[in-house]
Amino acid sequence: MRKVVCLLFSCLLGGMSAVNAQHARKHILWFDATANFQRFSVKDSIIYYLDKSKDAGITDVVVDLKPISGEVLYPSRIAPVMNEWAGVKKDGSFDMMTVFIAEAHQRGMKVHASTNVFVAGHNHMDRGVVYSDPAKAKWQTLSYLPEGMTPITQQKNKYSAMLNPARKDVQQYELSILKELVKMYPQMDGIILDRVRYDGITADFSDESRKLFEKYNKAKVKNWPADIFSYGTGEKPARVEGPLYKKWLEWRTKVIHDFVYEAKAALKKINPQLSYGDYTGSWYPTYYEVGVNWASKTYDPAKDYPWATDKYQQYAYAEALDLFTTGNYYYEVTKAEAAAINNQSIEKRGEAGQGKGKEDFYTVEGSAELVNKLVKGKAPVYAGLYVDQYKGHPEQFVKALKMCRAHSDGAMIFDIVHVINMGWWDELKRGLNE
Known part of the structure; x- marks a missing residue:
């Protein structure tokens, strides 16, 4: 029976490989900046873990060079440099990214830089650009909560101090960092943008956003913010949509769309061979x-979702990408497991915009299928896993990896720190090779 199951799964992998033959098969491993700060402040450690990654079947590594604090891990002249984290000081005798590129290339692996774009502060540590630079504190997003307008640095339940993506000064600052990074490392294979988004549905309700929206809509908002939405009454007041709610959603999506295309043009001008990538969540119905x-x-999402306007379709951006990796962050792997989703699984969904339902797309298989359905082959898709969700369940992790390979162009694993802490190198190798 086991041989039959393995044969069926091999056929499934082979079939998907044929379908996605126009896209390169990749197994991508993420190296988070702060979680691995001490580990990758040592050159020998970088080499050791690249060897481990290569042996497991990893083809591409993603080096996080701009974490949520807005600081960077390379010698920038624009952004503050992170030379210390959690009491650990970085070894300044070598450049981490230069070592990553040289050593990975020697092993036949590709290297991408990751940058957290529209965020510049760590709320749990009161650290980062919006905390240390008074001129940039005004860039933080202003949230419309039931208790009123609240700057995100005052929302300590959230660790990311997100910025207002609509502000032109924010966009130009973040774009200048991206351009500097690409110029500094011409041998880098790619860049993957992260957090190119709003904080959530409650953001951003600053005066700047109101003015920009009014310009887009070509009319003043008479009742602010109630014409966008308001709150009902009760212990957990629900949002009540206003007459401009859908138009507001449309405009915010245009803001992100335009930045994605602007950044692509600017970075490709510097390095035409650069792979231009993006990370998002897979939960499109609530994204x-x-x-x-x-x-x-x-x-056309307007045919499937009541929140989409007729113009919402225009602000899609899969066609802009050379690489698209998504968070298929669910413990349940197969669609058949959706019926078994429980409150414990739902409580683990802490990502921005992630819903609480039990539909098929709240599984690794279902979400991967949905992404491919909506991207329509316009960009290679790499279904991603959050390793920590499988803690104590190594076989479920292996099963999830195989599912990512079966239903996308490979797999993305976040993050190496969890593989290290749980000692799951054999499980990683099995999931990527069996």
Whole structure:
């Protein structure tokens, strides 16, 4: 029976490989900046873990060079440099990214830089650009909560101090960092943008956003913010949509769409061979809450979702990408397991815009299928896993990896720190090779 199951799964992998033959098969491993700060402040440690990654079947590594604090891990002249984290000081005798690129290339692996774009502060540590630079403190997003307008640095239940993506000064600052990074490392294979989005549905309600929206809508908002939405009464007041709610969603999505295309043009001008990538969540039915339409422009969400306007389709951006990796962050792997989703699984969904339902797309298989359906082959898709969700369940992790390979162009694993801490190198190798 086991041989039959393995044969069927091999056929499934082979079939998907044939379908996605136009896209390169990749197994991508993420190296988070702060979680691995001490580990990758040592050159020998970088080499050791690249060897481990290569042996497991990893083809591409993603080095996080701009974590949520807005500081960077390379010698920038624009952004503050992170030379210390959690009491650990970085060894300044070598450049981490230069070592990553040289050593990975020697092993036949590709290297991408990751940058957290529209965020510049760590709320749990009161650290980062919006905390240390008074001139940039005004860039933080202003949230419309039931208790009123609240700057995100005052929302200590959230660790990311997100910025207002609509502000032109924010966009130009973040773009200048991206351009500097690409110029500094011409041998780098790619860049993957992260947090190119709004904080959530409650953001951003600053005066700047109101003015920009009014310009887009070509009319003043008479009742602010009630014409966008308001709150009902009760212990957990629900949002009540206003007459401009859908238009507001449309405009926010245009903001993100335009930045994605502007950044691509600027970075490709510097390095035409650069792989231009993006990371988002896979939960498209609720991802409008963060102002992102990662689908293909050939897909019309207005036919399927009540929150989409007729113009929402225009602000899709899959066609802009050379690489698209998604968070298929669910413990349940197969669609058949959706019926078994319990409150414990739902409580683990802490990502922005992630819903609480039990539909098929709240599984690894279902979410991967949905992403491919909406991207329509316009960009290679790499289904991603959050390793920590499988803690104590190594076989479920292996099963999830195989599912990512079966239903996308490979797999993305976040993060190496969890593989190290749980000692799951054999499980990683099995999931990527069996």
